[in-house]
Amino acid sequence: MNAILLSFLIMFMMITLAVIQAQLRNGFYSSSCPSAEAIVRSTVESHFNKDPTIAPGLLRLHFHDCFVQGCDGSILIAGSSAERNAVQNIGLRGFEVIDDAKSQIEATCPGVVSCADILALAARDAVHLSDGPSWLVPTGRRDGRISSSTQSSNMPSPLDSVSVQKQKFSAKGLDDHDLVTLLGAHTIGQTDCRFFSYRLYNFTTTGNADPTINQSFLELLQAQCPKNGDGLRKVALDKDSPAKFDVSYFKNVRDGSGVLESDQRLWEDAGTKSVVQNYAGNIRGILGLRFEFEFPKAMIKLSSIEVKIGSEGEIRKVCSKFN
Structure with missing residues (x-):
């Protein structure tokens, strides 16, 4: 019975993931904010040129965001009890890059592009700037309204078997x-x-x-x-x-x-x-x-895990705080 239940749950998760990936799409902002991806790229490149070690920082930041409550930008929220202050998130870097890109995008397309999408795009650009591959990032994520340090216990650890x-x-x-x-x-x-x-x-x-x-x-x-x-x-x-x-x-x-x-x-x-x-x-x-x-x-x-879409969540004005 347990094996049957496990198989059912895995199948359900795969179907759910496929539905979410279908609702996220390449070029989500092509009409509403056509310069969004270019702004993220130029911002990441500017910071990278000053400090190339920011690249793995942005990649890790996106990974940590997605592993807790899904890829919803919850890791970006500031505050003593927020997710970013969990012991599992010690040493995370790149917040200023996301904030920089967000402020530029807000000046062009206010209230349109989510912080969660900016983070996903920045992670891709960080890899490419490090002589890695590039890829089309499906966008359309919305920002979560919850960020709690107590929810980071499931993060992978260097001590894990x-x-x-x-x-x-x-x-x-x-x-x-x-x-x-x-x-x-x-x-x-x-x-x-x-x-x-x-x-x-x-x-x-x-x-x-x-x-x-x-x-x-x-x-x-x-x-x-x-x-x-x-x-x-x-x-x-x-x-x-x-x-x-x-x-x-x-x-x-x-x-x-x-x-x-x-x-x-x-x-x-x-x-x-x-x-x-x-x-x-x-x-x-x-x-x-x-x-x-x-x-x-x-x-x-990874970037499709438990994303908020449609009318869920919000589009933050500032990535480090809820609206």
């Missing part, structure tokens, strides 16, 4: 292939030493390092994150090409050079390992092009 990661992604209608593909976003970006240093010195309280870490990479990480050193020090999630959106992240995981435990564990699960293998290949080979094809598909799927 693969099985827990699978459960969290599945709960959002994302399969194992989506999981690995979306984690490929770690090809750009950084993390703090505090989120993985336990792997270097006292893994599972043994006083030893995580045995799955490649020895030469272990020495590199220990040099970057000394024992009892600065836990806030930043380390690239992709040691080979941290500013370029490519497949070297998968090669690193394959070779025991994943920084986060949750990344490296992808190599130990049969289902996720096969996807990593397919993407890794030769960095400049055909499999790299396949990732460039699959990542946009996964992002469109």
Whole structure:
């Protein structure tokens, strides 16, 4: 009975997702605000040119938004009890980019373009500016009216096992292939030493390092994150090409050079390992092009999670506060 019920729920979620994706559409603002996407692109590019590390920040911001209450811009709301202040959202960046784009769009098309759509577009542009793929982003999302830090407990964590990661992604209608593909976003970006240093010195309280870490990479990480050193020090999630959106992240995981435990564990699960293998290949080979094809598909799927459409929610005037 449980298996039948689970199958029914999965089928229902897939049908619901298909309906939502059909209601979101490419060029949603082509008549109501034809300059919207160009404004977002130019704004992201302006900030990127000053600080390229803003790209992974915008991508992570969109991911965190979609995983809590769906892609409704709830992560953008300011306030002590708001979603952005949950412990799971420590270190999120890029709010000022979204605010900048929103203020410019409001000056041109007041009350038309949602903050949720601006965030989805900015994430796409951030990837493209990092030498990654571009894609058409279906738009038409509306902004949510709820933002609570208590609702972020289901966010994926760097401490999650693969099985827990699978459960969290599945709960959002994302399969194992989506999981690995979306984690490929770690090809750009950084993390703090505090989120993985336990792997270097006292893994599972043994006083030893995580045995799955490649020895030469272990020495590199220990040099970057000394024992009892600065836990806030930043380390690239992709040691080979941290500013370029490519497949070297998968090669690193394959070779025991994943920084986060949750990344490296992808190599130990049969289902996720096969996807990593397919993407890794030769960095400049055909499999790299396949990732460039699959990542946009996964992002469109992610960006459709539990969106508000039609008369739901609102179109905020300012992204950091409700109307």
